[in-house]
Amino acid sequence: MEQSLDLNSLFNPKNIAIVGASSNPGSISGQFLRYLKRYEFKGPIYPVNPRHQEISGLPCFPSVSAIPERVDLAICVVPNQGVTQVVEECTEKGVGYLMIPSTGFAEASAEGARLQKRLTEIARSGRTRLLGPNCMGFINFKDGVVASFGAFLESPKDLGAGNIAFVSQSGLLGARVVRRCVSRGLGLTYEVSTGNEADIESLDFIEYLLGDPQTKVIGALIESVKSGPRLLALGRRAQELGKIIVVLKAGKSSVGLEAISSHTGRLSSAAQIYRGVFRQAGIVEARTFNELCLALEAFSTLEKLPEEVRLAVVVGSGGNGVLIADLAEELGVALAELPAETQASIASLIPEAGSCRNPIDVTAQVTHNQPDKLRQVVELLAQEKSVTSMIVGVNHRCLSQCWTDLIRIAEASGKLMGVTVSSDVPTEIKEGLKKSGRILLSEDAEELLSMFKPVSDRAKLVRRGSEHAPESWQEKNYALAALTGAETTEFRVKKLLSPYVPVPxxxxxxxxxxxxxxxxxxxxxxxxxxxxxxxxxxxxxxxxxxxxxxxxxxxxxxxxxxxxxxxxxxxxxxxxxxMAGSGVEVIVGFLRSKELGPIVMFGSGGILVELVRDTTYRAIPLARAEAEAMIEESLCFKLLKGFRGQTAKDLNALADGIVQASRIFLANPWINEMEFNPVAVLDEGRGIKILDALVVPGDG
Amino acid sequence: MEQSLDLNSLFNPKNIAIVGASSNPGSISGQFLRYLKRYEFKGPIYPVNPRHQEISGLPCFPSVSAIPERVDLAICVVPNQGVTQVVEECTEKGVGYLMIPSTGFAEASAEGARLQKRLTEIARSGRTRLLGPNCMGFINFKDGVVASFGAFLESPKDLGAGNIAFVSQSGLLGARVVRRCVSRGLGLTYEVSTGNEADIESLDFIEYLLGDPQTKVIGALIESVKSGPRLLALGRRAQELGKIIVVLKAGKSSVGLEAISSHTGRLSSAAQIYRGVFRQAGIVEARTFNELCLALEAFSTLEKLPEEVRLAVVVGSGGNGVLIADLAEELGVALAELPAETQASIASLIPEAGSCRNPIDVTAQVTHNQPDKLRQVVELLAQEKSVTSMIVGVNHRCLSQCWTDLIRIAEASGKLMGVTVSSDVPTEIKEGLKKSGRILLSEDAEELLSMFKPVSDRAKLVRRGSEHAPESWQEKNYALAALTGAETTEFRVKKLLSPYVPVPxxxxxxxxxxxxxxxxxxxxxxxxxxxxxxxxxxxxxxxxxxxxxxxxxxxxxxxxxxxxxxxxxxxxxxxxxxMAGSGVEVIVGFLRSKELGPIVMFGSGGILVELVRDTTYRAIPLARAEAEAMIEESLCFKLLKGFRGQTAKDLNALADGIVQASRIFLANPWINEMEFNPVAVLDEGRGIKILDALVVPGDG
Structure with missing residues (x-):
């Protein structure tokens, strides 16, 4: 839980020891050695193995302590039972970082978990920091340090550095991201696999990477985090720095909720709670591996991101246009509504068979054979206020005649573009387009649209601005006399709460x-x-x-x-x-997560929450703007705004109520779960009423 | 609306005339000529143009009538104003099929629509059948007839025939499908673009393709169909023949609903109504272009399809496993639950760090270096009853040592497999795996899972069996005395309906x-x-x-x-x-669609239907099993079955009521819309009550 960790000497060590080095080049240790050499690690490498004099032409040392200088990084490739001794030796020697790829720890068994705990204890008795166990190491693309293994390291000969960093517990997923980036011509700064995180954890790396000037985009596969507040702080820091964090949350595993006895607990899943906390942190969430990779590509390529995404799409076929429109709706990416004059101007340029409504079907005639017409349409759209970004579907021959125009238009207008490029497009054209920092490339328009989705999501998060940081809360003012389980009747609970929130x-x-x-x-x-x-x-x-x-x-x-x-x-x-006046019924619930801390849930009342799991989440403390966002994200927002001629409900009082109740939950650690269900949201100006309230003390 | 059309002489014509042939090889007509020759069309080609003696070495004819034999296929490449005359000439000459790529018809303007109508009238005065206008022609892969144009025809030199046919109005999408199939090593039988469908329509082609012995899978991009009943009949015929139709519905356009004044009309979208009708027809629906292509690949490759998909997934990383589990849930593909003994047997084979729960993490050690262990795990799963299909993530080196084992296991067990193959896998191994007819290949396990989704969807449709064909209905017995708009009070409507459906x-x-x-x-x-x-x-x-x-x-x-x-x-x-007894409230509504005919809608009552559009649709007449399926597809099914301790509701009476009301709607064309809202579904054995009923006569 250190607040900041200088990982420079991990990522760029002066020297590296390989403890348990083997003369078999196919072994894990053999691979480490091989890739360190292949990618030309500059410092000395010290194989450690009492049974060898020399390995791969390098002198071999009988023990870590026999190495004649301070060791920045040691890699421990002995079987799990031998790891404890290596950690002891390294701690004693004062090794800076010890990476442990060995498996058979917490991921494997309870016995392994105990062994792992022991490693952490030993290391913490000194200054050696641990990476792993069960990790696949890292790649530092900037300085060419490859302390990793796996077949994916065979193909790329030189590591073109870029601006993407990737952190995950799983090394194989890191390898997949690296392979994908290389195949799409994207560069990285660092890739690191943290494994079981016995000591250094993903958030340590994210914090370090936020401070790295070359890293602009940080991708992370997150199975769980150790601290919700730290995740939130890092998300906010990224926004301040103009950097982007994209996460893929893996697994529907629990979020370490304590024993639960409320509705709220039963309704909540880890994925949903994390989703709320990511939003609160301003972190972009990808839903699949492919979405993650497309997001990394978009953020890595684009130099300046728009405040809002309103796309104009230019395609050569009406059929393609409707597919794009359908997909845009599904992804929640807004298509621009073009003013009638602009539509008329476009209509005058394109064949009769085309369509001047967005997505614009300029016909294959134009996308294939009329670069000049295409350029004119794109120029019109670039001048259009309602358009912030464009997707241009264009044939390779046509593109070869107008690609410099597209760059010029993108630069002059400051707008972003996605351009389709088939495999027939020459590399220099692709490179030229990409280098502009304003143009995304893909073989198909659907994929371009999917790349604009994270850009759109991020713009929405940023638009909420800095309002999302909570003011400091005087929670003590909300401390209540603790009830025992036997005292938690509705009457007592409501009485306890009544000074702070409205009860009938x-x-x-x-x-x-x-x-x-x-x-x-x-x-x-x-x-x-x-x-x-x-x-x-x-x-x-x-x-x-x-x-x-x-x-x-x-x-x-x-x-x-x-x-x-x-x-x-x-x-x-x-x-x-x-009796409360007539209102819309909602549920407000509170849980404690071992990983993420206190959590507030908001959702539709009654049947709706049961059938469609209409719930949204935030970590506590939360800003009032976040309470508003929770309400807006829920399905029942439509009802609350006044549905089909009904009067609008008191949204202000509801947001206040969510914040107030969150203060109470934060100030009273004796409450394990709290639930207001239903809460009647009355007509505007009439407030809310908590019709039923449940409090579950920590011991109950 | 012909019931059956012999398209042999379109797809495999003895000769082809190109009307409006140009000497410019880049023009559309020039491209037709070029590709006919490139793919070695066997019969004579007759360019028609009074201004030329010869084009590309072929003698040119001044008019269609000057061609000295009967013409099977003419391609009309003159501008739209000249098309009428060409249609006249061809009809007079008795040309078999006239393909019209020219644009500027119904897709462009009202004037164009009139012009197009005229073409149809002229052709119908004789025997010439029209393809198009605004179409891109067809490719007959079986006989090597390429009557199409576009850059995508430059790359594949020979057309490897296969078992996939593709039909769409849009030619560019057809071209994309062809390109994608070629790049994935899949073969086609036919690809055809129907354009504006002035005469021959998509359903004509689907009907023909169902009769083609080589075609096993028919893909279609559907913007709209002209006849719902015919679509249903074709879907059923495909099931009888063991063929598969996969559709992608494009566009949120209207379904030609007549003026609507009910809730039902307001709630309904074309995409939702089509979705219901596709299900009723046993047609697999893809949601995106990529899903469509993956479905075509799966159905083309697999020789025998399972009755149910319950997947076991074997991967080399836990992180990958959770991503797969998440995606399976999202796609609605069932993962097999392995019995404890099987899990124990697997655990004994794999390293401690792995996981024997499905998705099974056998660790990278096994997927990379232990083909023997991997084979043993796969064999265990193949013997497991709860597993019908498997996904095996395997490294290329390991695969090269166990691929024949995988084929053997798949063949011996009759189970399907998906195997990951990186670009490093030699072609002969890929071909060998694919040729087995039991194994799907992809670079990543997620894509394999996405290929199993349509297989799973199709299995669900087939499991419903033949029950989905409605018995013949004696609708006349349900004919009611027509009400005028002024007579449609709740009282009169209920009285009218009371002999047939339960009203209070x-x-x-x-x-x-x-x-x-x-x-x-x-x-x-x-x-x-x-x-x-x-x-x-x-x-x-x-x-x-x-x-x-x-x-x-x-x-x-x-x-x-x-x-x-x-x-x-x-x-x-x-x-x-x-007062009706207490029950769950639902809505049953009826609409008439110009495209799909009479439609029944079922949905949750009250707020639920408004907020989450919880509605399902079927075309009328429908089988009782379809009424049951509608109820089961809806969210409120949970409520009807008895939710959280509530008693179960009368599902039988509800299904009966839906069928009865559908009979009434079918028998009374004077009713334009009908809506029962709410319908109270009472406790089991107590029936339903139609609490309110609305009837909108055709004139109102």
Missing amino acids: RGDLARSADEAVAIAERLGYPVAMKLSAPGLRHKTEAGAVKLNVGGATEVGRIFAELKDGRASFGPGSGVLVEE | RGDLARSADEAVAIAERLGYPVAMKLSAPGLRHKTEAGAVKLNVGGATEVGRIFAELKDGRASFGPGSGVLVEE
Whole structure:
């Protein structure tokens, strides 16, 4: 959990020891040696193995301590049972970094996990930092240091450095990203596999890479992170620096939620919670490996990113145009609406068979044989305010006659372009287009559109601006007296919360007479609910009666509620409350995640949340703007805004309520789960009412 | 609308005339000539142009009539204004097929549409059949007839025939499919672009291709079809023949719905309606161009398709495994659940760091260096009942040592496989694997999974079996006396429908006294609703009162409902009805589409249908099994089955109701739209109740 780690001497070590070096060139250690040499590592390499005098022409040392100078990086390639001793030796010698590709640790078994914990303890007794175990090492493309293994290192002869860094626990996925980047002509700065993260973790690398001037785009495959707040801080720092983090979240595994007994817990999945936290951090999320790679390519290639993506698409076939329009809708990328005059100007340029509505079908005649017409259409679009970016589908022959025009137009207008390039397009044209820093290339227009998707997503995140950083919270003011499990009746919980969030007026009745007295005080109709410790799913259990209209009815229902139950113990009673006005019902829930800390969930109420999992998440503390964003991301936003002639609901009060409740949850670590369900959002200006509230103490 | 068309002499003509032939080799006509020659068309080619004696060494004819024999195929490459005359000449000469690539017809303008209509009329006065206009022609890969143009015809030298046919209106998309197939080593039978379909349409080609013994898979890009029933019939015929149709529906354009005034109309999109009809027809739908191509590849390659897809996935990295699991969930492809014993057997084979749960991480050690271990794992999975198909991620060196084993295992077990092959895998190995007819190949496991998706979708469609063909319906028995717009009050409509579908008991009251009398007859509580011509959105308008509990209240509410309205005209009154029991509310709606005929919609009631468009569609007539499928496809199926402790609802009565109502809609062409909303689905055995019914006559 160090706040910052200088990884320079890991990535660019003066020397490297290979502990457990073998004379077999096909072994892991043999591969490390081979690739270090192949990519011309400049410093000395020290094989360590008491059974050899020499390996691959290098003098071999009997132990790490026998190496005659300080060691910046040692690579430990002994079987797992021998790793402990190597860590001890390296720690004693004061080795800077120890990389452990060996497997059989936490990823394999409980025994392995114990072994791994031991490694961390030994290393932390000194100053040696560990990478791994179960990692595949790293590649430093900038300085040509390849401390990794695998067949993917056979093909690229020289490592063209670029501006993409990639971090993942899995080394094979890193290798796939490297291969893909190389095949698409993209350069990297670093690739690193962190394995089991016994010591140094992905976020350490992301932090280091944010400080690296050559790295512009950081890709990460994230299975889990150790600290939600740190992830958020790094996401914000990236935005300040104008750098981009793209993550692919792998796995539907748990987020380390503690034992859960609420709706909220049952409804929540790790992927959804991470999605909310990524958004909060301003981090672009890819949904698949392919999306990740396309995002890295887009951000690596484009030098300046637009504040908003509104695409104009120029294609040579109407059929292609509709496919593009469909895909744009699916991806959530906005197509520009062209003004009538612009459409008319385009119509005057293209054959009758074309279409001047975006996606613009200029016909194959133009994309194949009329570079001049194509250029004119593109120029018109470049001048158009409603357009921030363009996709141009063009045949290779036509492109060879107009590619310099396209660069010129992109540069003059400051707009971005995606251009289709078939395999027939000469390399120099492709290179020229790409070098402009404004033009994306792909064999097909759909893929170009998919590259604009992360650009569009990122623009949306940036537009929310700096509002998303929460003000500092005075949580202590929200500390509440802790309840035990036996005390958590609806009545007690609402009473506890009532100074901070709006609950309906009401009181607890222990007898029918008391119930009538309360009802008369409140005015009819009233709501009557059984209030007892641990009572959940009250509606299903028939423990809620609404719209009770008179004294006789109150008496009858009191008896019904009381007699229907086996236990009507000391804390129990019937809660008599005012009826809330008519509103839209939503759910606001709170959980604690071991990985991400306290989490707030917002979602549609009732059936909707159950059937379509309409929920959004944020880490706490959150800014008010984030509470608003959560509301806007949910399906029920349509209802809240006023659906089909209904009046708009009090969105302000709802956002306030989410923030207030989050403060309470943060200030009261004794609460393990908290859930307001339903919350009635009343008409604008009338606020919200928390109709039911559940609090689960940490011990319950 | 011919029922069957012999397209042999189009696809394999004895001779071809090119009308409007030009001496410019870059022109469209020049390209036709060039590619006919390049791909060695065997018959005579007759250029027609009065201004030339000879073109490209061929004698040129002054007119079609001057050609000294019957012409099987003429290609018309004159500008649109001259096309009429060519059609006249060809019809007179009795040319078999006339292909018209010329543009400027219905796709361009209203004037063009008129011109196009004229072409059809002229041709139909004789026997000449038209392909196009605005089409790009066809390729017959079996006989090497290339009557098309475009740069994509430059690269493949010989046309390796295969078993895929592709039909689309857009020629450029056809060209993309051809290019993609060639690059993936897949062969085609035919590719045809139908353009504006002035005469021969996509469905004619699909019908022909179903009869072609070499064609196994038919891909189609569908913008619209002219006849829903024919599409359904062709889909069923394909299933009978064991052939597969894969469609990509392009465009969110309308489906030619007539003027709509119901909810149903407002909720429905062309894409959704087509989706329902494709399912009903047993046609596999792809969502993107890439999905279409992957589906064609899968169905073309695999010789025998499984009855169900339950995949086991073997990969070399845990990270890759979770990505695969996530993607499988997203695509709806089932991963097999391995029994504990099988997991234990696998665990005994692989390194400790691996994982024996599906997706199985055998570790890179195995996928890279231990072909024998990999073979043993695959063999175990092949013997496993819960597994029908496998994806095997394997390194190229390892593959070269075990590929024959994989073929043997696939053949012996009858199971399908997907195998990853990098560019380093020698061609003979790839060919060998593919030739087995059981193994799909791709560079990455995600793509293999995406290829298994259409296989899984198709298996689901086939499992529904032949139940999906409707019995013949005696619709006449359901003919109702037509109502005028002014007569379509809720009361009249329900009365009209009551012999066929369940509506609540009730009667129309014109006075408060009448209302009380009806209520007493029915028993309290009752529902009271204003019933007036054209009155819609009653709930929003406050014209519905539920749970009215006594005579005084009935009287008061009668006055309220009557006085609240400006018009309480002759047909109007207050409908007093029994309250339906508690149930799940759904919507059943009916529309007429010019393209697809009568359509039934089923969906969730209330907010759900509005917010998440939870609707499914079928063409009418439909089988009862299709009504059941509609219910199962909807989100509210969860509710109907009995959600969270609720009792299950009467699914049988609901399916019956959907079928009955569909019969009524089919038998009464005077009804343009019909909508039952809400329909209460009561507890099992208690049936359904149509709480509100709307009928819109064709003139209203």
